[in-house]
Amino acid sequence: MLTFKHATKTIELIEHFMTQIDEGVLVFQEGVKNYLAENSQSFSDNLRTLSNLETEADIAKRKIENLLYTRSLMPQLRGDIMRLLEDLDNIIDLAKTSLYQFDVEVPYIPAELHPEFIKLTEVNVAAVETVIPAARAYFRDPESIKEKIHRVYFYEKEVDKIAMTIKRKAFQEMTNLKLSEKFHLRYFTLHIETLSDAAEKVADLLSIMAIKRTM
Amino acid sequence: MLLFLIFISSGLFLGWSLGGNDTANIFGSAVGSKMLSFKKAAIIASIFVIIGAVFQGRGGAETLNALGNVDALAGGFTVTLCAAIVVFTMTKRSLPVSTSQAVVGAIIGWTFFTGHTTDTRVLGKIVSTWVTGPLLGMAFSAGLFVLTRIFLRKAKIHVIKLDHYIRVSLILAGAFGAYSLGANNIGNVMGVFVSAAPDVVLNFGLFSLDGVQLLFLAGGLAIAVGVFTYSEKVMNTVGNGILSLSPEAAIVVVLSHGLVLFLFSSASFSEFLKSVGLPPLPLVPVSSTQVIIGSVLGIGLIKGAREIKLKTIFGIVAGWVATPVISGIVTFFMLFFVKNVFDLQVTASEPVKQAVEAAPDIAPDLLRQVNLIMPGILFLAALIIFTLVFLVFKQQKLRLKAENELLTQQNQLFAAQKTINEFEINAIQREKTMLETKLELKRKEFANAALNLTDQRTYLDKILNELELAKGEDSSDKIRKKIQDIQNHLRQRMTFSGVKENFYTQVEKVHKDFLLKLENRFPQLTENEKKLTTLTRMNLSTKEIATLMNISAKSVEVARYRLKKTFGLSRADNLIQFIHNI
Numbered sequence: 001m002l003t004f005k006h007a008t009k010t011i012e013l014i015e016h017f018m019t020q021i022d023e024g025v026l027v028f029q030e031g032v033k034n035y036l037a038e039n040s041q042s043f044s045d046n047l048r049t050l051s052n053l054e055t056e057a058d059i060a061k062r063k064i065e066n067l068l069y070t071r072s073l074m075p076q077l078r079g080d081i082m083r084l085l086e087d088l089d090n091i092i093d094l095a096k097t098s099l100y101q102f103d104v105e106v107p108y109i110p111a112e113l114h115p116e117f118i119k120l121t122e123v124n125v126a127a128v129e130t131v132i133p134a135a136r137a138y139f140r141d142p143e144s145i146k147e148k149i150h151r152v153y154f155y156e157k158e159v160d161k162i163a164m165t166i167k168r169k170a171f172q173e174m175t176n177l178k179l180s181e182k183f184h185l186r187y188f189t190l191h192i193e194t195l196s197d198a199a200e201k202v203a204d205l206l207s208i209m210a211i212k213r214t215m
Numbered sequence: 216m217l218l219f220l221i222f223i224s225s226g227l228f229l230g231w232s233l234g235g236n237d238t239a240n241i242f243g244s245a246v247g248s249k250m251l252s253f254k255k256a257a258i259i260a261s262i263f264v265i266i267g268a269v270f271q272g273r274g275g276a277e278t279l280n281a282l283g284n285v286d287a288l289a290g291g292f293t294v295t296l297c298a299a300i301v302v303f304t305m306t307k308r309s310l311p312v313s314t315s316q317a318v319v320g321a322i323i324g325w326t327f328f329t330g331h332t333t334d335t336r337v338l339g340k341i342v343s344t345w346v347t348g349p350l351l352g353m354a355f356s357a358g359l360f361v362l363t364r365i366f367l368r369k370a371k372i373h374v375i376k377l378d379h380y381i382r383v384s385l386i387l388a389g390a391f392g393a394y395s396l397g398a399n400n401i402g403n404v405m406g407v408f409v410s411a412a413p414d415v416v417l418n419f420g421l422f423s424l425d426g427v428q429l430l431f432l433a434g435g436l437a438i439a440v441g442v443f444t445y446s447e448k449v450m451n452t453v454g455n456g457i458l459s460l461s462p463e464a465a466i467v468v469v470l471s472h473g474l475v476l477f478l479f480s481s482a483s484f485s486e487f488l489k490s491v492g493l494p495p496l497p498l499v500p501v502s503s504t505q506v507i508i509g510s511v512l513g514i515g516l517i518k519g520a521r522e523i524k525l526k527t528i529f530g531i532v533a534g535w536v537a538t539p540v541i542s543g544i545v546t547f548f549m550l551f552f553v554k555n556v557f558d559l560q561v562t563a564s565e566p567v568k569q570a571v572e573a574a575p576d577i578a579p580d581l582l583r584q585v586n587l588i589m590p591g592i593l594f595l596a597a598l599i600i601f602t603l604v605f606l607v608f609k610q611q612k613l614r615l616k617a618e619n620e621l622l623t624q625q626n627q628l629f630a631a632q633k634t635i636n637e638f639e640i641n642a643i644q645r646e647k648t649m650l651e652t653k654l655e656l657k658r659k660e661f662a663n664a665a666l667n668l669t670d671q672r673t674y675l676d677k678i679l680n681e682l683e684l685a686k687g688e689d690s691s692d693k694i695r696k697k698i699q700d701i702q703n704h705l706r707q708r709m710t711f712s713g714v715k716e717n718f719y720t721q722v723e724k725v726h727k728d729f730l731l732k733l734e735n736r737f738p739q740l741t742e743n744e745k746k747l748t749t750l751t752r753m754n755l756s757t758k759e760i761a762t763l764m765n766i767s768a769k770s771v772e773v774a775r776y777r778l779k780k781t782f783g784l785s786r787a788d789n790l791i792q793f794i795h796n797i
Contacts, residue, residue, distance in 0.1 A: 007375045014375075074378040075249035076462065081374075140371045213374070 006071045013064045014139065017085065018132055020057035021092050024050055025128045025195065028095035032121045032192070035102050036114050047099055054096045061085050080209050084135060087205055091128055091198045098191040107184045110174060113166060120162045120192050127155035127196040134206050138213070145210040149203040152196075159196040163189045222288040223408050223430070225296035227437040230404040232302040233314045234441020237400065238264070239449035240472065240507040241392035244465030245385045246450040250378075253447050259386060260393040260446075261439030267397025267480075268435035269428050274482050274498030275402030276409050276427075282322055282337045284410070286563035290329070291407035293553045293561060294321040297546040298403070301538060312534055313502035316345070318403040320539030324546030329562040340497045345535075348475055348501035349509025355471035356513035363467055364517075381462045388469040395476035397435055402500040405434040464514050471510040476503060505535065656724065663717050674708065715763055722749055732797055737781065744781065747774050752794045 031046035064085060068078040109117055134148035170177065170185040177185075242256035285291045298317040305312035319341055326333045372380065412426035424432065460468060478484055478496050485495040553559050678701060685697035723730060726749055733740065733748060740748070743764070750760045761768045779790050 004376065004379060007373075007379045010375050011373055072249070073375060077374065077378070139374045143368065 006067055006073065010064060010067045010071075010073060011139075013060050013067070014085075015136075017057055017060040017064065018088070018136055020053045020060065021088050022129065022132050024053040024057065024092040024095055025125045027053065028099055028195075029121050029125045031099045032102070033118060036109060036117060043103070047103055050092075050096050050099055054092045057089055057092050061089050077213070080205075080212065084138070084202065084205055084209065087198065087202045088132075088135060091195060091202070094191075094194050094198055098188075098194070101188070101191055105184070107188050108181050109185065109188070110177065112174075113169060113185070116162060116166045116169070117189075117192075120159060120166065120189065123155050123158045123162060124192055124195040124199075127152050127159065127199040130155065131199040131202045131206070135202065138206055138209055142210040142213040145206050149206055152199050152203040156196045156200045159193055163193050219288070219411065219413075222292040222411075223405070223433065225292045225299055226405050226408055226434060229295050229299035229302065229314065229318075230401075230434045230437030231441035231445070232299050233400060233404060234261075234264070234438035234443075235445030236302060236312060236441075236449055237314060237396055237503045238393065238438075238442045238446050240503050241396065241469055242389050242446075243450045244460050244462070244468065245389060246447075248462055248465070250382055250385055250462055250465075251389075253450065255386075256389065256450070257442045257446065259390050260442050263390045263393035264397035264438045264442070265432065265435035267394035267399075268401035268431045268438070269397075269424065271394075271398035271480055272401035272405075272431045272434075273427065274480050274485075275399055275500040276406035276431075277402075278337065278341070278497060278499045279318065279322065279402050279406035280409060282319065282334055282341060284331075285322065285325055285407040286410060287560050288408070288411055289553055289557075289559035290325055290550070290561035291411070293549050294318070294325050294407055294546055295404075297321045297324070297549050298542050301542045301545060305534065305538070312538055313504050314400060314403045315341075315500045315502045316535060316538040317542040318406070318500070320542030321546040322407070323539070324543035325550060325561070327543070328547050328550040331562070341499050344479060344497060344499045344501045345505060348479065349505045349512075351475045351478070352471050352506040352509030353513035353516070355474050356467050356510035357517050359467045359471060360464065360514050360517050363463055367463065378462075381466065384466045385462065385469070388466050388473060392469045392473035392476070395473040395480065396503055397438065399476040399480040400500050400503065401431045401434050401438075404437065405430050406500070460511070460514065467514060468507060468510040471513065472503060472506045475506045475509075476501060502535075656721070659720075667717075678704070715765070718763065719746065722753070726752065729797065736797065740781065743774070744778055747771070747778060748794055751775070751791060754791075 027046050027050045031043055031050065034040075034043040034046055065082055067073065068082065074081065130148065130151045134145050134152070137144045137148060166189050167186055170182045174182070238257075238260045242251065242260060245251035246253050246256050285294055295318070298314065298321040301317045301320075302312050302314050319338075323333055323338075325331075367377075408430060409427055412430045415426050415429070417424045417429065479499055479501045482498060485498060488495045550561050554561050681697060681701050681704075685694050685701070688694045688697060729752060730745065730749065733745060746764060747760065750763060755763070757768050757771045761771045764771070766774075775790060779786075779788070782790075782793060784790065784793060
């Protein structure tokens with residue numbers, strides 16, 4: 001009761017988990033860029049790294065869950081914390097699935113759309129990169145969450161705008177594209193978009209959790 | 216002695232009731248929020264209640280005696296029993312109730328019945344604590360809450376570490392609260408029996424206990440029994456009801472409650488106030504429930520009254536008014552029965568019968584010092600040895616259990632892996648068989664194709680020779696005849712008998728199982744009938760079957776009709792359905 005052994009271990013695991021998610025989305029960003037630049041070797045490396053990070057994050061999450069429940073840590077908050085970790089884990093899962101879809105379906109992305117796709121990816125990743133410090137803040141300084149998550153909502157709106165631009169260009173301006181290619185572009189835009197949607201979901205959850213933790 | 220024990224049994228009952236009810240105020244939040252298990256809470260509460268009662272319980276008891284000195288054991292028994300019945304009944308209905316008010320009500324009932332005058336100055340003092348107690352609790356909790364909030368904002372402690380600190384703090388605050396509860400409220404439980412306490416001093420070396428303290432020890436033990444046997448339900452009720460606070464707020468509430476009860480029972484603090492020229496706090500048993508409510512309100516004030524469940528608070532306030540009144544009335548009537556029906560003396564101003572006779576019997580025997588140092592040391596040594604042996608065995612048992620669990624887990628893992636391997640082997644074997652069958656078919660197809668090629672080649676050579684011969688004929692009749700022969704050959708060839716035969720061979724291979732079943736059930740079938748059955752099973756049309764069997768469509772219909780008869784089917788039965796079900 002008087003030692004911090006399990007508490008310290010749980011804190012370390014949570015930090016490790018967050019780092020995996022953070023690195024995961026950065027690798028995803030590199031992966032999309034390498035795909036567009038047709039660097040197939042680097043793209044394969046990104047795919048492998050992301051897969052490993054996702055597995056590690058899953059393992060860390062399970063260990064945290066185990067510690068929280070078997071050691072009866074934070075009976076009132078652990079449900080919320082596990083939900084937060086689930087939602088964060090969902091982000092890296094989505095990143096991995098999207099990158100694998102690039103690998104499997106090999107979508108044709110016209111060179112004119114490359115800048116938009118890169119921007120879409122970068123803003124998506126920025127949304128996730130912003131939500132992670134907010135999630136970290138929940139554990140130490142819940143009152144600062146509010147000032148952190150407003151950026152997530154901003155990025156999410158930006159992502160919607162960029163995605164709309166891509167879809168409009170693909171369907172209205174690129175008459176040389178086949179309908180199947182247009183559909184393919186739309187689906188890949190949606191796949192990338194899901195990251196910022198997941199980040200927004202985490203931000204929503206965090207804002208409620210912050211209220212619950214504020215004394 | 217026995218009579219004495221019988222008379223204090225009502226006090227023990229009240230102590231049991233208090234343990235079941237008031238400790239819930241201290242550990243309700245912690246147990247309700249599952250931060251602390253009930254077992255741990257009960258152990259801590261029991262130990263510290265007893266310590267508080269024994270070492271700091273005297274002050275409150277003296278004040279109660281000053282309110283109405285219940286000077287006969289039967290009177291004390293009835294007063295305490297009535298208070299206990301009221302507390303127990305209200306607790307049974309899960310209503311947080313004040314033991315102090317029940318006891319005060321009962322004492323006033325006794326003074327009314329016996330015609331004694333109630334010391335209004337003392338009564339005023341006690342009633343004033345009913346107001347100052349909660350107000351102090353409110354002030355303490357509001358102040359502590361603000362300080363805690365500021366500290367937590369500045370310290371930015373990780374939530375998991377904070378959880379750890381909170382658990383430890385809940386235990387410490389709970390222990391302090393239990394100590395203060397014992398110190399302050401033991402007067403309610405045993406106060407009326409103080410005048411009849413045995414005159415004995417037990418020396419334990421480090422400390423000694425006099426008769427009053429032994430009385431309080433018995434009361435403390437009764438409270439502990441109440442904690443273990445009855446408080447779990449009340450803890451869950453208040454923990455999820457009015458005290459459903461955040462753990463941080465719960466610590467503040469328990470600490471404020473402990474502080475207030477401590478101040479109202481600490482003679483040294485009272486002396487200290489006097490020495491600095493301030494009015495001293497009276498040493499009075501205050502209602503722990505009232506103080507808790509005050510503390511919760513203090514937090515509610517800071518938070519803007521969001522967390523206060525007003526309905527519950529109104530219910531409790533109604534209980535405060537009702538408790539002393541009901542208790543007083545019940546005591547009045549009970550005393551009437553005790554005096555007139557059982558003929559017992561309820562006040563010392565009446566002729567002494569059994570009760571007061573009992574007291575002098577006890578006194579001469581117990582008026583001596585009992586040295587308990589050696590027995591105490593021996594008892595402690597035995598206890599330590601027993602605990603150590605118990606711990607070693609427990610450790611051993613836990614280790615064995617853990618090893619067994621590990622082995623079971625490993626076995627389960629191996630079994631699971633074995634099953635998976637078996638599945639894989641089966642799948643591979645199935646695939647192998649399938650591939651072998653395919654390979655065999657392909658080999659036959661290849662051989663047939665080669666044979667077919669040779670056959671075609673030979674046949675074309677033959678036609679070419681015959682054409683050459685026809686070209687060499689001189690008469691037109693002979694040429695025509697030759698051409699006619701070649702045409703006949705070609706027509707015969709166009710029946711594709713070889714190809715058809717080859718096709719049927721393949722079909723037989725694919726439907727090998729079906730043909731075996733068919734032969735077993737209907738051994739009388741001819742080759743053509745078997746062929747027709749197989750082709751029908753493949754859902755081929757009459758026209759397709761006719762081409763493959765080299766007969767007309769009409770003949771297929773007739774053959775089907777005969778087949779129906781062979782299978783023993785009536786006109787209404789469906790042949791295709793029957794064949795599919797074979």
